[in-house]
Amino acid sequence: MAIIEAASDRRGGVDWAGIGWMYLFFWYFSGVTQLMIALSGAAAFEGLQQASMVSALWLIPLLLFPAHTRLLAGVIGTVLWLSSLAGFGYFLVYGQEFSQSVIFIMFESNTVESSEYLKHYFAWWIVFSTLAYGLGGWLLWRKVRPVYLPRKALPVACVLLFVVSMGYEAVHQYLKRDTLERAMAEFEENIESAAFWQLAVGYHQYRLQLTNMAKQLSDMERIPPLKNLTDAHAGQPATLVLILGESTDRQRMSLYGYGRPTTPNLDRLRDELQVFDNVIGPRPYTIEAMQQILTFADMEHPDLYLSTPTLIRMMKQAGYKTYWITNQQTMTRRNTMLTTLSKQADEQVYLNNNRDQNTTSQYDSVVLEPFGKVLADSAPRKLVVIHLLGTHMSYQYRYPQEYARFTDRAGVPANVTDDQLEIYNSYDNAVLYNDYVVSSLIERFRATDPNGFLLYMSDHGESVYDAPNNAVLGRNELAPTTQMYTVPFLVWTSPSWQARQQTDFAASLHRPYSTSHFIHTWADLAGLRFDEFTPGKSLVNPGFQALPRLIGNPYQAKTVRDFDQVAQQQAAALAAGVEQGQAAR
Known part of the structure; x- marks a missing residue:
């Protein structure tokens, strides 16, 4: 050791190569997996960047106790290697990033299900890959050597390493967030990609969200049932399907008149569909929209979901057996409400366990196989809820390469700039793939000759460089555009169901409606009546009443607006822009 220290002194006092080997050794257990994830396109490089920074933390004990460098490196490295195997193996099997959603699935699965997964996915090459991965760590450990820093430089180096690895991010989140709880959650999310923390943070968040979900479920269990419920189809076999889309603006669907052929399959099925063309969502965010869509809550009474049954419980x-099939992320801080809703169903199929939704390995077609299995279930009365990722941002991750059909300016409005063109086209490609998924679900359902109906709608829309707000991308209820709220709303009914229900769809296809009252429409379509049912809030009821279509945050009165006024203002701005363009020519 004295020889190494003397040699370090002759080189200027710091063994930089030794520090480099230390860092590479610790980085290996997070960086290898994150690098594979990034290079495969399964997720962005953000995880690699985060893991690379957090890995610097483990240099501190080795620099503080250089006499025990190899022992400390061995102990810490073993812990990192063992904790990294979950993420490494998960990527080898699924091509996805390990997340707390996976932990949720692991703890929610029984031993039979776990053994079935192991049998299905086990391959010897995975064993050899894992052994090779461990061998790589051992070879790097052999390169680790003591590094003796000058006494005055040691505390400075340790502080800098802590700041770079965790300290800066912790302070940054604390100053940025309005509560300590929120800051802690964001901080944990930003260190989650690194080994050890991936399991520790994932398990901590799993327990936290499980506690929150358990409380919500417990509260919902105490909600009394609907009063005097009757069913016009009681005693009859029935299968009802609700497809919940994501971020899909009907103004970008050829089914609704868009110039590009973005929905060729639904266009082909149009004669079998009831296409409602004046429906909006109440809020441009999934969780907030679902709180109203799937409950009796609405813009005037946003807290009713806390005291009335959900659509699932209804x-x-x-007497329906209920199923929830989702390609949305299962267990995240943001998605607890959705998971709580899904847990009310009798059976759940969680398909998306990625830490990052932006992956190229998780397309919505994954719902087709479990949907087929549910249709084959012998239960005589079934409700099937299917929640898609739809056209959620980032759009290029929502479709496989063969659906990248819109790549040029053909059919693109003149207001879209060259810089915006790629994103504009990728959204249309996402709509095109969504058309394939939704139409495939309809065709599979129709093939079973069901007694029932299928309804497809989106939670909200999306603004993607649409005129006259040419620079707007995404959703913001403080600066609303119509595209953020206009949603597709389609119904397919089997002949046997329609014969019994005899709903006059022709009278309701153009009615102005907000999905904040959707539960009344669903109950009406399903033939249910109860004391809480309001005919005027059902889109398909003869007693329908055209109510103001409010948008905005119902907890902040200043943000609440009438959608139709927003639409009028946008139409006027668009007309003014056209006139100015014509005058300029």
């Missing part, structure tokens, strides 16, 4: 009360 259907269970009517």
